[in-house]
Amino acid sequence: MAERISGAEALMRSLVNEGVETLFGYPGGAIMPVYDALYDYRDRLNHILVRHEQGAVHAAQGFARVSGKVGCAIVTSGPGATNTVTGIADAMIDSTPMVVICGQVGTSLLGTDAFQEVDVVGVTSPISKWSYQIRRAEDVAWAVSRAFYIAKSGRPGPVVLDFAKNAQTAMVDYEPAKVDFIRSYQPIPPMDKDVIKKAAQMINESVKPFVLVGQGVELGDAREELKEFLEKAQMPAGCTLLGLSALPSDHPLNMGMLGMHGNLGPNVMTNQCDLLIAVGMRFDDRVTGNLKTYAKQAKIIHFDIDPSEIDKNVKVDLAVLGDCKQTLAAVTELLDETTHQSWIDGFKPYAEKEYNKVIDKAIHPKSGALLMGEVVRKVSEASNNEAILVTDVGQNQMFGCRYFKFTKGRSVVTSGGCGTMGFGLPAAIGATFGAPERTVCLFCGDGGLQMTIQELGTIMEQGAPVKIILLNNNYLGNVRQWQAMFFNHRYSFTPMMNPDYELIAKAYGIPAKTVVERKDLDAAIKEMLSTDGPYLLQCAVLEEDNVLPMTPPGANVDCMMLEV
Amino acid sequence: MNNNVNQNTDCSTCGKCADTEETQKQMQQETSKRAKLSNVDANGNPLYTFLIYSENTPGLLSQITAVYTRRQVNIESLNVCASSTPGVHKFTVTSYCTEEMAKMLTKQMEKRIEVLRASYYTDDEIFILETSLIKISTPRMLEEKNVGRIVRMHNAHIVEVNPTYATVEKTGITADILSLYDNLNQLGVVLQFVRSGRIAITKSRVEHLDEYLAERERERQNEL
Known part of the structure; x- marks a missing residue:
C-alpha cells in the first residue's frame, strides 16, 4: 500500500530508487523541506556540502565523468539556481549526465517576483537536455525517474528539476515510478x-x-x-x-x-x-x-x-x-x-619533428625555470599513468592533456566545449567521490583556482584526496599567450598578483609545498602522492611559457606552428 | 518576427486610379511582386514551411522558437494549435532559409525531449491556407467606386458593414491576400489589416506522425 509522505521525502525515496548515493548541494530557503527530509536519509544519501552552488554542479560533473553514473546536485531557488547555470551549460556541451534539483517558491507566488524567485525553467531550458517544474507532490516520483532516464540515456546531458516549495511540503501517497520510455524521445537511433x-x-x-x-x-x-x-x-x-x-x-x-x-x-x-x-x-x-x-x-x-x-x-x-x-x-x-x-x-616523421622541436624541450628542460609540461609528465609517470587527470581551463589544461598519459578509461575530466575556468577544483572533488579507489590529480593555474577556491573548504571537511598541482605563472597564461601572439604583446589585465597559496592551504589544514627548483620536483611529487588525503603542490613555473604547437584560430588544420 | 507587409504604402495617388485598366494592371504588378517576395528572400533562400508535432506541455513554443533564434533564422509566420491526434500539438512555421539550414533546424527541434516530429516542406508539397481581415472605412469606401470590384475580384467577402467601417475577410495564399491588401491600401480605405500565420497539411499519402507513433508504441510494447 502506498505510504503517505511529504513531497520532499518522496524526492529522497525517488533518489534512492534511482541508485543515487552521493549528492552535492547547498541549502537555502526554498529547498529547506528537502534538506529537512534529507536529515533522515543521511545513512543512505551521502550529501557533500559545497561552498558555492557552482561547486555543487561541477563536482556532480566530475563525479559523473569518472563513474559513468548520473551526478546529482541540490540547491535552493533564485541565486542558488542561477549559480548552477555555468555547470549546466558546461554539462550540456560536454554531454555529462547530471540532475540538478533546485528549490522554487510556492506555486501561488510564481510570477510575482517573490523573494528568491527566478524563472529557472526559462533560464535553463536552452542549456539543458530537459528542464521541468514540479508543482505537485504527486509528480515527484514520475519527474525524478524521468529526469534520470533523460540525463543518462542516449547522448547524456543535464536535467533540471525546479521543485516548488508547496510540492515539497504537500503530502502524497507515494508510489515509486519507473520511466524508461518516452514516446517523443528516441535516445538511441536504430542501427541500419x-x-x-x-x-x-x-x-x-x-x-x-x-x-x-x-x-x-x-x-x-x-x-x-x-x-x-x-x-x-x-x-x-x-x-x-x-x-x-x-x-x-x-x-x-x-x-x-x-x-x-x-x-x-x-x-x-x-x-x-x-x-x-x-x-x-x-x-x-x-x-x-x-x-x-x-x-x-x-x-x-x-x-x-x-x-x-x-x-x-x-x-x-x-x-x-x-x-x-x-x-x-x-x-x-x-x-x-x-x-x-x-x-x-x-x-x-611528424611525431619526431614535434618531439624534437616541442616535446623534448617541454618535458626535459636542462635549465631555467620549471616548465608546466615537465611537471605534468612527471606527475603522470609517478602515478604510473593510472591517475585521473582533472584540469582547469587554460595553459594548465593544454599542458595537462598533452603530457599526461592514460592507461585506463574515464580518466580525463576537463571542461572542453564550455572552457569553464574554475571547473577544476570542484570537479576534482567530485571525481574523488566518483572513483574513490583512484588517484585524482588536478592541474590548475593561479587564475582558475581562485575562481572556485572556496571549495578548499569542501576538501577540508570531506578530506577529499585531491592532489592539487598549482602551475603558478602569475599570469592568466593562455590569454597572455594570445596577447603575445595576436595582440602585439599588450598584456591587458593578464598579470596577476597572487596570495600565498601555501598559507591558504594551511588555513584549510591541507598539506602544501612549493617547488621552485627543478632538483626538488621529484621528491615533492613523491611526497604529494604518498600523502594520504588532499595535498597542494605549488610549482613556480616559467612565467611566459607558450603552449605549442598551435593551430591559430581559423587556420587550416594542417598549419600548425611549432614555435612562436 | 518579420512582417513583410509594408504598412506605409504611399496612397496620395489613390483618388486618381479610377481607371479600370490601370487598376487591373497595377493589381497584376503588385501580385507578381508579392509572389516573388514570398517565394524567395533577398538572399535567394526559399520559403520553407515547417510542421512540428509535440506533446502538449508548457514551454514548448519558446523551445522551438529558440532553435530558430540560435541559428539566426527569422520566423515569418507561426500557427500553433491542437492536431488531429489527441494530446499532440502542431506548430506551422514559415521561414526563409537554405535547405541545409531547414534540415539542421528540424534535427535541433527533434532533439528537444517533447518534440515528436519536425519536418520541412516546399510549397508544392503541401496545401496552404492563410486568412486575413481588413477593416476599411465606410465613408471612404463609398467615395471609391472600385472597392467593391476589388473585393469581388479577389474572391473576398465583406462580413460586416456599418456606417463607420466594413470588414473584409479573405482566405487564400499569402500573395493573394497581400495583393488584395495592397490594392485596397492604395485607395486609402484601410483602417486595420491582420493576416494569420500559415496553416498547412501535407499532400503525401503517408501520415508520418501516425506511423511514428505506431512505431514507438510497438517499441514500448517490446520493452515491456
Whole structure:
C-alpha cells in the first residue's frame, strides 16, 4: 500500500530508487523541506556540502565523468539556481549526465517576483537536455525517474528539476515510478544494417583511413570495441580532448591528440587521409580549424548517437547512427584484416619533428625555470599513468592533456566545449567521490583556482584526496599567450598578483609545498602522492611559457606552428 | 518576427486610379511582386514551411522558437494549435532559409525531449491556407467606386458593414491576400489589416506522425 509522505521525502525515496548515493548541494530557503527530509536519509544519501552552488554542479560533473553514473546536485531557488547555470551549460556541451534539483517558491507566488524567485525553467531550458517544474507532490516520483532516464540515456546531458516549495511540503501517497520510455524521445537511433555494410566497404576500400576518437566512445563504454575496430584493420587514430582516455596513450595506433594544441601528426594527416572516420565526436571548431579546407580530400564517415550532429559542421558521406558500442562492433565484424603500414609510418616523421622541436624541450628542460609540461609528465609517470587527470581551463589544461598519459578509461575530466575556468577544483572533488579507489590529480593555474577556491573548504571537511598541482605563472597564461601572439604583446589585465597559496592551504589544514627548483620536483611529487588525503603542490613555473604547437584560430588544420 | 507587409504604402495617388485598366494592371504588378517576395528572400533562400508535432506541455513554443533564434533564422509566420491526434500539438512555421539550414533546424527541434516530429516542406508539397481581415472605412469606401470590384475580384467577402467601417475577410495564399491588401491600401480605405500565420497539411499519402507513433508504441510494447 502506498505510504503517505511529504513531497520532499518522496524526492529522497525517488533518489534512492534511482541508485543515487552521493549528492552535492547547498541549502537555502526554498529547498529547506528537502534538506529537512534529507536529515533522515543521511545513512543512505551521502550529501557533500559545497561552498558555492557552482561547486555543487561541477563536482556532480566530475563525479559523473569518472563513474559513468548520473551526478546529482541540490540547491535552493533564485541565486542558488542561477549559480548552477555555468555547470549546466558546461554539462550540456560536454554531454555529462547530471540532475540538478533546485528549490522554487510556492506555486501561488510564481510570477510575482517573490523573494528568491527566478524563472529557472526559462533560464535553463536552452542549456539543458530537459528542464521541468514540479508543482505537485504527486509528480515527484514520475519527474525524478524521468529526469534520470533523460540525463543518462542516449547522448547524456543535464536535467533540471525546479521543485516548488508547496510540492515539497504537500503530502502524497507515494508510489515509486519507473520511466524508461518516452514516446517523443528516441535516445538511441536504430542501427541500419545497410549503413553498417556500406561503412565496412568504405573502410575496406580505403588506403589511408584515419579515425577520430571522441568522448562518445567513453560515454558508450565502447573502449574495447574501438580497440578491436582499430586493430582489425590497423587504422591510426587521434583523440579529441575529451576522448583522450578512450584509447590508451601508448597504444601503437594512437597517434595523439587532435585540435588546436594537439599533436602535429594527427592534425596534418587529417588533411592527407583518404577516409576520415569520426566516432562519437562533434567536429568542434577547436578540432577542425578552417572548415573550408578541413579533410576536403577525404570521404568522411561519422558514427554518432545524436542525429543533429550529422552534417552540422562537417558534411559527411556516411552517417552511422546508433550506439557506438553496437555500431563499431558490427562494422568490425565486416572489416578485412589488413595493415596500413606505410600509411601509419607516415605519422612518424611528424611525431619526431614535434618531439624534437616541442616535446623534448617541454618535458626535459636542462635549465631555467620549471616548465608546466615537465611537471605534468612527471606527475603522470609517478602515478604510473593510472591517475585521473582533472584540469582547469587554460595553459594548465593544454599542458595537462598533452603530457599526461592514460592507461585506463574515464580518466580525463576537463571542461572542453564550455572552457569553464574554475571547473577544476570542484570537479576534482567530485571525481574523488566518483572513483574513490583512484588517484585524482588536478592541474590548475593561479587564475582558475581562485575562481572556485572556496571549495578548499569542501576538501577540508570531506578530506577529499585531491592532489592539487598549482602551475603558478602569475599570469592568466593562455590569454597572455594570445596577447603575445595576436595582440602585439599588450598584456591587458593578464598579470596577476597572487596570495600565498601555501598559507591558504594551511588555513584549510591541507598539506602544501612549493617547488621552485627543478632538483626538488621529484621528491615533492613523491611526497604529494604518498600523502594520504588532499595535498597542494605549488610549482613556480616559467612565467611566459607558450603552449605549442598551435593551430591559430581559423587556420587550416594542417598549419600548425611549432614555435612562436 | 518579420512582417513583410509594408504598412506605409504611399496612397496620395489613390483618388486618381479610377481607371479600370490601370487598376487591373497595377493589381497584376503588385501580385507578381508579392509572389516573388514570398517565394524567395533577398538572399535567394526559399520559403520553407515547417510542421512540428509535440506533446502538449508548457514551454514548448519558446523551445522551438529558440532553435530558430540560435541559428539566426527569422520566423515569418507561426500557427500553433491542437492536431488531429489527441494530446499532440502542431506548430506551422514559415521561414526563409537554405535547405541545409531547414534540415539542421528540424534535427535541433527533434532533439528537444517533447518534440515528436519536425519536418520541412516546399510549397508544392503541401496545401496552404492563410486568412486575413481588413477593416476599411465606410465613408471612404463609398467615395471609391472600385472597392467593391476589388473585393469581388479577389474572391473576398465583406462580413460586416456599418456606417463607420466594413470588414473584409479573405482566405487564400499569402500573395493573394497581400495583393488584395495592397490594392485596397492604395485607395486609402484601410483602417486595420491582420493576416494569420500559415496553416498547412501535407499532400503525401503517408501520415508520418501516425506511423511514428505506431512505431514507438510497438517499441514500448517490446520493452515491456
